[in-house]
């Protein structure tokens with residue numbers, strides 16, 4: 371279930387909701403919502419209309435306040451309405467409308483590329499801009515393929531990724547994505563998708579009592595897939611530092627190092643998809659600094675501009691960029707809006723605030739408090755697992771804590787869409803209920819959120835889960 375699908379049961383219309391009703395009607399007529407069951411919205415089932423934001427809160431058309439517990443869509447890292455961004459936008463627009471970075475360059479794209487290179491791990495120094503995350507992943511797969519070709523390794527086109535993982539919806543990125551509900555309507559996809567198990571320790575069958583051994587086993591699944599396919603046919607492996615879909619699967623100790631070793635052994639490009647994880651979500655700039663690895667490519671988007679403008683990027687190692695700096699070779703790939711001066715200015719502003727306000731330290735300083743607060747929910751019988759790190763957490767819900775029996779089909783629908791999502795919303799918390807894997811509720815608040823904010827989010831989860839148990843939902 372996507373964030374946009376969460377409210378398919380909607381809000382019932384009453385007299386005081388006229389303003390919202392008016393917008394909702396107009397939206398139904400002309401606005402095609404993304405990833406949403408449009409038929410579910412009707413006269414009596416409204417589309418939630420969010421009209422304004424301030425700090426960590428947003429407000430609907432009727433003036434009701436909500437805590438932005440999933441940061442928009444993992445985007446609004448620094449809260450709403452910060453004047454620094456409006457000033458940067460005005461300066462950028464007064465200076466120049468737009469100019470492409472095809473053949474030309476402009477100072478803001480150059481400055482941002484330098485800044486990103488300075489905070490990225492290892493020798494990841496070359497920044498290729500896109501307008502979002504799917505484009506960044508699409509670009510990374512294409513770059514890996516051309517890189518191998520340039521080096522005479524002409525048969526490498528396949529891509530390995532993990533079960534349940536989401537990497538975007540363009541055809542290439544969708545091929546890397548492993549969720550059937552997104553893939554099936556568009557098949558056949560791009561040839562060459564190879565899948566390995568998600569790193570889901572809560573439901574591990576192998577090494578179920580040893581996190582580290584489970585991590586090594588998980589990494590070895592990549593090696594086995596490589597050997598099965600023929601390593602000479604595989605271009606790249608795509609992994610998130612912490613996998614979002616399925617609910618914040620964190621990597622066991624040694625997992626990334628083992629994957630790095632395997633990719634090196636077989637000459638495969640390691641792509642770290644950090645569309646969600648980069649720019650502070652984990653309490654570090656990038657996943658590599660949290661888990662001690664250097665990928666060949668990082669893909670990122672979302673939090674790069676703290677949600678104030680669209681932008682994505684692929685950050686590439688010097689080693690991979692080298693063949694493209696030779697003679698007349700070009701990476702024949704690009705997007706008109708990539709590195710728009712407005713978005714680049716906004717990203718520089720955001721990085722500046724993260725540095726000035728010590729946001730990474732703030733997230734690291736609160737992650738244990740966040741974890742402990744969520745762990746305490748385990749006294750509620752439907753709370754199965756708590757996982758995550760930084761400001762990125764998932765709570766898996768189960769029918770039975772002892773057997774880990776999960777909620778399936780209609781049961782999951784009734785629990786999440788029928789009760790938990792609308793109840794959280796009614797109580798003023800926007801978070802994510804997701805049943806793309808086993809049912810989870812996710813929290814990824816703005817990075818400026820305080821311990822009081824954590825208390826509010828976790829307190830609301832407690833109230834709603836407790837009520838769900840009481841009502842035998």
Ligand SMILES: Cc1ncc(COP(=O)(O)O)c(C=O)c1O
Nearest residue numbers: 502503504536537538645646671
């Ligand atoms: C891990 C990951 N990769 C890629 C994407 C695609 O990003 P976008 O929606 O900007 O294309 C997302 C979006 O949620 C994501 O979570």
